[in-house]
Amino acid sequence: MLEQNPEPTAAGDQVFYDDQQADRSVKQQGSIERASNYDIVPMFPCPVYISGEKFPVEDGVEGGEQAKQGFREFVSNEALGQYKNGMGNIISENTHILDRPELSNLKDYIQKNLNTYAHEVMRIQDSCEFYITQSWINFNKKGMRHLTHTHQNSIISGCFYIAGGNCPITFFHSSSPRFGMGGGFDFQYKDHNIYNSQSWWLNNENGRVVIFPSWVQHQVAVNTHEETRISLAWNSFFKGSVGDRRSLTELLMNNQFD
Ligand SMILES: [Fe+2]
Numbered sequence: 001m002l003e004q005n006p007e008p009t010a011a012g013d014q015v016f017y018d019d020q021q022a023d024r025s026v027k028q029q030g031s032i033e034r035a036s037n038y039d040i041v042p043m044f045p046c047p048v049y050i051s052g053e054k055f056p057v058e059d060g061v062e063g064g065e066q067a068k069q070g071f072r073e074f075v076s077n078e079a080l081g082q083y084k085n086g087m088g089n090i091i092s093e094n095t096h097i098l099d100r101p102e103l104s105n106l107k108d109y110i111q112k113n114l115n116t117y118a119h120e121v122m123r124i125q126d127s128c129e130f131y132i133t134q135s136w137i138n139f140n141k142k143g144m145r146h147l148t149h150t151h152q153n154s155i156i157s158g159c160f161y162i163a164g165g166n167c168p169i170t171f172f173h174s175s176s177p178r179f180g181m182g183g184g185f186d187f188q189y190k191d192h193n194i195y196n197s198q199s200w201w202l203n204n205e206n207g208r209v210v211i212f213p214s215w216v217q218h219q220v221a222v223n224t225h226e227e228t229r230i231s232l233a234w235n236s237f238f239k240g241s242v243g244d245r246r247s248l249t250e251l252l253m254n255n256q257f258d
Pocket residue numbers: 149150151218233
């Protein structure tokens with residue numbers, strides 16, 4: 001049993017100029033799961049974020065009915081330019097949809113949650129800012145699905161749910177070299193948990209945004225509802241500074257070297 005936090009350890013194979021630099025690589029300890037006779041440290045997890053506060057697109061939410069109606073009209077107009085993307089669903093022709101002035105409040109809502117993910121959850125310094133690159137609307141009519149994919153040329157991605165019944169998004173661990181105890185072994189498990197599962201699904205809830213690392217494989221189940229499932233997906237990249245000048249890892253994005 002761990003009676004106290006163990007000493008955090010620095011990355012073993014990196015060379016640093018001084019102790020101050022070394023401290024920068026120290027990993028803080030995450031929460032420990034305690035059982036009756038052992039502890040588990042769930043280190044190096046993949047954080048998938050679900051927004052707490054809802055953006056009003058639902059009936060029964062203050063302002064939601066009106067917003068939903070406005071959203072539906074907006075979406076139906078955008079749908080005029082929709083095309084099939086070869087991934088099993090339909091996306092809007094406009095792939096910078098959050099730049100539309102009608103969606104400025106939604107863009108602010110998504111950006112706020114993106115900032116929380118990057119700076120509160122991931123603890124990335126504020127000198128590095130994340131911004132939305134592309135954004136588009138997905139239409140999954142009854143019988144449509146969204147095949148397994150990742151989001152390339154993006155760091156953090158997300159999906160905001162607008163309309164439709166429950167139609168879960170599933171994330172996959174099976175493409176990771178860590179899966180199957182590091183060898184892809186097909187062990188038979190007594191039951192499944194976050195350590196041994198090759199996939200994990202989340203219900204979609206209209207009015208919330210789900211945020212995840214862009215590299216994680218995911219897919220959307222077949223829509224079994226009469227109502228079209230509508231969601232707004234987006235990608236992001238960063239600007240500002242990463243790395244360290246003395247460590248020769250400095251990278252300035254959209255900045256001038258001085
Ligand atoms: Fe996606």
